[in-house]
């Protein structure tokens with residue numbers, strides 16, 4: 257198949273997932289064309305059936321807001337025609353599903369039929385998509401997609417509750433390449449064995465308000481009072497400065513490392529003992545799954561789809577999103593007993609195996625075949 261993938265090219269979960277999916281599809285023999293305003297950050301290799309097409313949005317003094325959807329739909333038409341693309345897979349409804357629909361209509365005008373598969377990732381539904389400025393167009397573009405997928409049962413039910421959806425929504429969870437994590441674990445132990453008895457607590461996100469960064473710092477502050485530990489904060493975003501300031505105020509700045517964005521999160525996770533994710537909304541929680549694949553138990557909120565991967569009392573613990581005290585107590589209970597920590601690590605890894613790329617990517621291939629069937 258020849259597939260055009262539209263995604264956000266940044267470190268956010270939807271872009272990461274779309275890129276990993278495209279790279280895996282190319283390994284399965286498909287031809288994959290990424291279309292975005294810059295090369296996706298995880299797209300490290302452009303041979304073997306992988307292509308990237310940049311959407312250029314020219315500036316003009318009249319534009320208060322440059323019309324990205326217009327440029328994207330024009331680019332989609334061009335790429336689809338030039339490369340005989342079979343289908344579009346757009347990640348994140350806003351504005352990708354909308355632009356894809358316009359592209360589909362323009363192509364139809366030239367007697368070219370290309371179906372749209374739209375994947376909903378979370379904030380396009382639970383936060384941004386709900387806004388009155390977007391809701392009508394988001395509903396329309398979901399309903400006009402040929403097939404719709406979303407990343408958790410929780411997101412499916414939120415979408416059906418909050419929008420007038422006439423389409424079936426297929427749940428296909430996020431995935432990880434467990435093999436990549438296994439290799440990294442071995443390398444890690446070999447090249448850089450853990451020497452100190454200090455526990456490592458990790459958080460990875462885009463530091464947006466929805467991630468409750470303040471809680472991450474406060475939970476760690478409670479942990480470090482009882483357990484010799486440090487906090488590793490990975491990512492960049494609007495709440496980072498606040499987080500640094502809070503660490504200074506609490507007198508724990510020297511126990512917290514802010515590492516910025518990384519393309520190789522598995523390298524940072526391999527020595528970690530516990531992962532914190534107290535988000536106020538989280539459709540799936542790819543960062544938590546990446547931690548679990550690295551044998552790291554998770555203390556998270558019970559928001560959205562987190563309970564579909566993090567199993568309370570088994571792979572970690574879940575609490576209400578603002579319950580810093582329970583999160584701290586649960587974290588300490590896991591860390592203070594090496595046997596308990598070991599059991600949590602094993603179960604977290606075992607659960608992560610359910611979301612291995614080998615099991616999940618074929619589900620997308622099935623969806624593509626379904627979308628193409630009416631055209632045959």
Ligand code: GMT
Pocket residue numbers: 267268269270271273348377378379380407430462464466537538539540541542543560
């Ligand atoms: O978590 C973010 O803020 C980034 C966001 C995105 O749209 O890139 O991630 C969303 O999609 C991921 C991949 O499907 C999910 O694992 C995340 O849970 C989801 N984020 C939220 O729902 C807040």
